[in-house]
Amino acid sequence: MGDAAAVGFTTSRFLQPLVSGLLKFRNPGASRFGVTMGTSVYNLTVFALLYLGLVLYVHAGSTEPPPFARLSVQPATIDVNLTETLEMDCRLLGQRYSVSHIVSMVMLRQDVLVASVTSFDPAKAVSDRGSLMAFGTVDLSTNHLKLVWDHPTQAVSGNYTCEINAIDSFARPLTLMSTFTVSSRVPSVEVMIHHIRDLEKRADLMEERMALQSQRLSALENTMGFTEQTTTKTT
Incomplete structure (x- = not known):
């Protein structure tokens, strides 16, 4: 809102001297034809300048950035x-x-097609089959192309480019791109130890959950047994 007010104020300051100059340019003593023609030119010029100021004001009032492609990796x-x-x-x-x-969303690795989703075809993985799953849609409000690798290998690392091919509001082709470089490394001893400890924590948490589920199951069985006994006595 502050940006819009600032630009609107600047535009007004820009238009004021031009309009004042146009007022001085008008000659009341000119012929009728000259006055009519001068007035028409004056009116058109003022309208154009005011329209330009309004466009600048409205454009500056929008805080949303222009369309862009965002590629996130984890x-x-x-x-x-x-x-x-x-x-x-x-x-x-x-x-x-x-x-x-949106016409299509394409993922490339080293300029080689990895996966895509288009207006005509659903999301599909082209490379790394067996370890890669692709999900996505070109619907404008929910558009996305998501890729998930199961236990990625070193071959998966590299420079990735997400390319979005679309049609803008003026029916012109529009291409947006975003890049990300995925690196790989052989884990060090420290990383291995950290991973083992993480697995141990997961195993402990899993045991706790299983024990809790076992207790709940036993309680449910006891409740059902008590209900059956009560029903038998009443009959």
């Missing part, structure tokens, strides 16, 4: 033989109202 580094999943998510954000519709 994690950024693959620990070989330790990383369980690698997830990528690409979306069209910003002023989506300036985009008419």
Whole structure:
């Protein structure tokens, strides 16, 4: 709101001297034809300047950025033989109202197609089959292309590019891109120890949950047994 007010004020200061100059330019003593023609030119010029000021004011009042592609990756580094999943998510954000519709969303690795979703085909993985799953839609309000690798290998690392091909509100082609580099490493002894401890914590938590479920099951069986005994006595 502050930006819009500032730009509106600046635009007004810009228009004031121009309008004043146009007022001085008008000659009351000119011929009728000259006065009529001068007035028409004057009116058109003032209208154009005021329209320009309004456009600048409205445009500055919008705080939403222009449309752009955002590629998020988790994690950024693959620990070989330790990383369980690698997830990528690409979306069209910003002023989506300036985009008419999305034609396709494509994920590339080293300029080689990995996965895609289009207006005609559902999301599908082209490479890394067996370890890669693709999800997505080109619907403007919920658009996304999500990739999930199960136990990614070193071959999955590399430079990724998400490319969004769309049509803007003026029926012109629009291409937006976002890149991210996924690295890989052989885990050190310290990383291995941390991973083992993490697995131990998960195992302990799983045992606690199983014990709790066992207690609940026993309580449920006791309740059902008591209900059956009560029903038998009453009959």
